[in-house]
Amino acid sequence: MSFLIYQCSKIEQIIVCSLFGLYFIYLLLKKYSALKNVLALFLILAAVSVTLNRLHPTFSLTSSSSIELYPDQINLKDNWLTGVGKVKGTPVLVTATITDMQKKQLERGYQVVLTELNGEVKKIDQATNYGQFDLRKYYLGKNVTQQVNLKSCHIKTRVVGIINYLHYLRFCLQSYFKKMPQLLCFFSSELILGENPSQANQSILDHYRDLGVIHILSISGLHVGIYTILISTICCYFKLTEFETFACCVPLLLGGIFFSNYQAGFIRASLSYFLSQMLKFHRFPIAKLDLLGLTCLIHLLIDPRLMMQAGALLSYVLSLGLAITDKLPNFKQSLLLNIFLVPLLLFFFFQLNLLTVIFNLLIVPYFNYIILPLTFINLLTFSLVPSMGAAFEKILMLGEQQIGSLSASKIGLLTFGKINWWQCLLLISLTVILLADQNEPYFNRSQRKWLFQSIGWLYLILFLMIHFPLTGQVTFIDVGQGDSILITTPFPRRAYLIDTGGKLNFSKQKVRPQINKITLPFLKAQGISRLNGIFVTHKDTDHIGDLGPLMSQIPVERLYFAQGLMANPSFKKRIEKHIKLNQLVQLLAGQEIKEPQIKFNIVYPFKPGQGENKDCLSIFFKVSNKSWLFTGDLDQEGEQKLMAKYNLQANYFKLGHHGSKTSSNPDFLHKLAPEIVFISAGRNNRFGHPHVETIATLKKLGIPWVSTQDCGMISWTYSKFTKPKFNRFLK
Structure with a gap:
């Protein structure tokens, strides 16, 4: 019932889960026939429990709203608070900006009540990439469905009750442990x-x-x-x-x-x-x-x-x-x-x-x-x-x-x-039979051998399907306010990345790289354990901030970038510990990188630069009779120079600079004549990307667009046996 109600979303999952449920009920009645009344009562209690847990009370902030929190369940990072609190008994995820004085109140260890709330209520963020940890599903498992983001609040301390005292003891343990060596x-x-x-x-x-x-x-x-x-x-x-x-x-x-x-x-x-x-x-x-x-x-x-x-x-x-x-x-x-x-x-x-x-x-x-x-x-x-x-x-x-x-x-x-859900279920079921037979033999020698071989062949087939795919892809990874694009070819698969994304860290504390939460799980989910090449468009953190951490965790054969970027000290520092000199390839317009099944044409810059927006490495390639153009954060002046030199046309184009008005020149887009354009930008980003001027240009030219803001990860897949198609992670 638990799986059926909370985790089955497809009709085939519902059918399989129902069949297992009926089989288990049959086993219970067969083994404990004298306890039919007890089992019936238990099923009724289970149905009531499941029904009650399906209810998701919602609320909105009012002048009388208050949130109760226990400090042992709060994380404090600088002047930023996160934790799970309760609003009239309903659990909610709370994030809040607090003052130094309020921080001292929380460090006393007693239950607090947040009042005079100024903020917004929204759904908890969900995963937007394949393989990414799903925070919304995680909290849904704890019956928490809403998040309250507070810009300001008033904190009152409450010191009564046995529960408050127990939480205080737990807080004291946390404080005691923090005094110890790491x-x-x-x-x-x-x-x-x-x-x-x-x-x-x-x-x-x-x-x-x-x-x-x-x-x-x-x-x-x-x-x-x-x-x-x-x-x-x-x-x-x-x-x-x-x-x-x-x-x-x-x-x-x-x-x-x-x-x-x-x-x-x-x-x-x-x-x-x-x-x-x-x-x-x-x-x-x-x-x-x-x-x-x-x-x-x-x-x-x-x-x-x-x-x-x-x-x-x-x-x-x-x-x-x-x-x-x-x-x-x-x-x-x-x-x-x-x-x-x-x-x-x-x-x-x-x-x-x-x-x-x-x-x-x-x-x-x-x-x-x-x-x-x-x-x-x-x-x-x-x-x-x-x-x-x-x-x-x-x-x-x-x-x-x-x-x-x-x-x-x-x-x-x-x-x-x-592996997907039914593959997992099949392997677990076969392995249960194997374990039971090892403990108390049920099968003869030939049957046991067949079972071993079946499990082994199933793993081998799944491994080959994942590691030797018949399809290739161009995937816009949703890294928030930044760029990261994965390109793979069909069997024999080769994998390339254009930029890695990254975030500036304004905190005093060390922050785990974003690629550990997004890019690496996505690569691992596809069985990709090495990259044949990474193309660096320019020096900005939102494009290459995670380059060093990525190369420290996954082998990279070649690192491609525009001439002049090596003169940038910060870029040099990012890569020097992670890659050898003979793996570095400096590029200018007119050069080609010929790889099996794909040829990357470098169309910009025309002369060495310093890795700025105006010097962005721009890449043009064709796969499955479709052409792609990537220009990083190249500005309008650079776009005009590029078009004057090459007079390109591309089926698909990633808008420059996350849809900023500093890119996407109307004449350039008109000549490029893309079927569709892509925007890689963060939700509610502080730059306002994509700019309204850019969207107006696209509407005027009749060019459709999709954005990672709305769709999450966007994948285009192709093969020799099927038509190319787009998939959006967020439906």
Whole structure:
């Protein structure tokens, strides 16, 4: 019901989900025929729960509007606040500009009420590119559908109530952890609070993720096991009964759920413990798989949107695998569990590490016997002996350096590409059958061999379809206020990028590059792990701000740019650590870059410049009998010079300078005679792009246009077997 209501958007998904649902109901009735009335009651409760969670109360700002927030759930960056608050019980995402005085109020740690609100209410931003993390869907999984952007507000502090006190304690823990050295702060926050305290730690998470061991940082069964064993040992010392021990564990685990910010893995493990103990006290025997199923059903009853969270889905699938393979030797179990998770990893993250089993054998002992003890010892001693924390930090630094080196080597890391929902479901279903057979053999030798081969062939076919496509593309990546265009050819695929996009960072804190959120996930989703070339049009940050970070994470064969740009110190600094001199190609009008299946003609500039708008590298090429022209931010004077020299005509043209009136000369557009033009510009950008003068010119000339502002990513695909077509990410 959860998948059917919240995640099925296509008729085929609804049919498949309904069939699975009917099959599972049949199994329940078959196995527990004596509990028909209980199951019927449960289905009614589930229907009510799902229905209530489908309601999305909306609101608008009025003079009496107020928002309640807890400081432990707020992120403060300079004078910018983000967090989830409540308006009359309805959760909303809040962003606000605050003063230094208001910042001090928030740092006191008590619940605050925002009043005298001046701002706007809107929907949460959604993903606008293929492969991009969808913030709207993420918050929808938490039943948050609206965002309030405040320009100003008044803050009042509230210090009453047990809930407020619990949040205050959690805030105190956050503050305590922030006083620790970086790694101890990171591990303490991850393992106790279930959160990353700073963007500066993102590289650590990336290292664990690339090695396929990110799960060890999750708050889940390991932590529940540690807490219950600790309490049980103490209770045993005081000779308490088993029921009394259970009664002591319950409040501790409930507190752990709260302090971990309701992490799905911790709730799952805690629920399993509660249910197993209660059923044990009532002498009701239950199998591991049934216990997991009951836990999942109750968890879904509490939170019907649970499976919209990738972490929750992975947690339950991993637990299912553990329950199915509980009789297997450790190494074989670990190998099969990693195979079991592969479909979900490819669906959500588009890559996997083939050596994950080996890395688990290396890193899990380091985590269990070094990270965990040092972190928890430091929690108890840091306020008394800070120097001990400094010594622990040095030990952890040595370990993390080794993990970072392993991750940087990219050994075993395979960029597979994104598989779709039915491919993921099919692979999971086949792998469940494989795991069940390994635990308790059902098939004969030939049937087992056929199953292995079927799964292997399916992965191979999907890999070949992604990495050896029959189609090429020209894709305008929605990088906001900037340019980035991907060009690929059909099999054998070659990939080129015109500019990378980028943003100026006005914050004092280090900001994660935009390409890590947009461009790299898009490339990985298509199975692209290297670029044959990057064309740099000019020096502006909105075109090449992410050039350095991109080249540090993905191999690039050639970097093309106009002559004279190397004299620019900032450009030289961007690239010097990431590429060799023999990979740099300086260009002027009249030169050609002949590549298999495509030839890039350089039509501007005519003489070396300094990488300014008037010197923009301009590129003309043809694919599938259609011609394309890209001129970066070239101004009107440059457009006229270009047309006077070449008298070009192009089917498709990207408007210069994001639709600014400084480009798009009417005579130039008239002679170019494009079928359609494209605008790459940010939503609500401070420059007002595209300018009304440019739109008026297009209307006068009868030239249609599309913009990334409205359509998100725009792709034009072609092949020898089908007609070229356009696809807009936002319908």
